[in-house]
Amino acid sequence: MTVSNVGIVIVSHSPKVAEGAADMVRQMVGDSVPLAWTGGNVEGGLGTDVAAIIAAIGRAWSDAGVAVLVDLGGAETNSEMAIDMLDSGRREKVVVCEAPVVEGAVMAATESSGGATLDAVRRTAEELSPT
Amino acid sequence: MNSPCDPVPKTNAMHTGSVLLTNDVGLHARPSVKLTQLAKRFGAHIEFARAATGPWVDAKSPVKVMRFKAAKGETLHFRASGADAADALSAIVSLVQRGFVADDEESAQPPHG
Numbered sequence: 001m002t003v004s005n006v007g008i009v010i011v012s013h014s015p016k017v018a019e020g021a022a023d024m025v026r027q028m029v030g031d032s033v034p035l036a037w038t039g040g041n042v043e044g045g046l047g048t049d050v051a052a053i054i055a056a057i058g059r060a061w062s063d064a065g066v067a068v069l070v071d072l073g074g075a076e077t078n079s080e081m082a083i084d085m086l087d088s089g090r091r092e093k094v095v096v097c098e099a100p101v102v103e104g105a106v107m108a109a110t111e112s113s114g115g116a117t118l119d120a121v122r123r124t125a126e127e128l129s130p131t
Numbered sequence: 132m133n134s135p136c137d138p139v140p141k142t143n144a145m146h147t148g149s150v151l152l153t154n155d156v157g158l159h160a161r162p163s164v165k166l167t168q169l170a171k172r173f174g175a176h177i178e179f180a181r182a183a184t185g186p187w188v189d190a191k192s193p194v195k196v197m198r199f200k201a202a203k204g205e206t207l208h209f210r211a212s213g214a215d216a217a218d219a220l221s222a223i224v225s226l227v228q229r230g231f232v233a234d235d236e237e238s239a240q241p242p243h244g
Binding site: 027028029030106107110111113114115116124127128 | 160161164167168171172191192193194195197
């Protein structure tokens with residue numbers, strides 16, 4: 001694994017969606033990008049969990065930064081909360097992308113696999129969203 | 132470069148080549164990612180189009196390549212400029228000719244979807 005490539009974290013209310021999106025990234029883009037997913041709340045239902053998002057960011061960590069793809073509402077606010085709780089050296093290297101979670105994850109990972117910067121990875125994912 | 136679709140440099144700056152899409156699904160999801168990833172390995176500016184006159188699409192843009200949606204039987208026209216443009220064009224034409232099966236892939240199963 002090339003740790004110089006930007007890491008990708010997938011956060012969905014559903015662990016199945018998150019895992020499935022991660023499967024697509026691995027199959028389509030390959031292993032050159034650090035990747036982690038998380039989904040579901042601590043009770044095992046649909047939802048997201050701040051501590052689990054922090055752990056996922058840690059698993060996908062790269063010195064080039066980490067791009068987080070989220071689905072709806074709480075996934076975004078909990079991801080932002082998770083980023084706020086990171087150490088100050090890491091906090092500024094993690095961004096939440098305004099992009100659809102599945103397509104955004106594949107596109108962001110494709111950009112990352114070419115060695116792009118965190119900013120370029122986010123811009124590529126956000127190209128998918130209507131302006 | 133001895134492939135049947137040798138890119139022919141028209142000027143010192145711009146290299147061009149074209150290649151027929153022969154894999155069943157054309158330029159779909161996985162082939163799009165492979166094309167983008169290969170283009171990104173080169174410093175050259177690489178674009179492609181459905182016609183030799185354009186409109187041209189940046190081969191290094193994952194989203195633009197994914198949206199291109201070329202089908203089997205269409206011809207892709209490529210143009211590249213920069214120090215490694217000739218190598219880039221040769222590698223990309225070869226990828227399309229192989230049906231988007233990467234150089235290092237042992238699998239006989241071509242990428243689809």
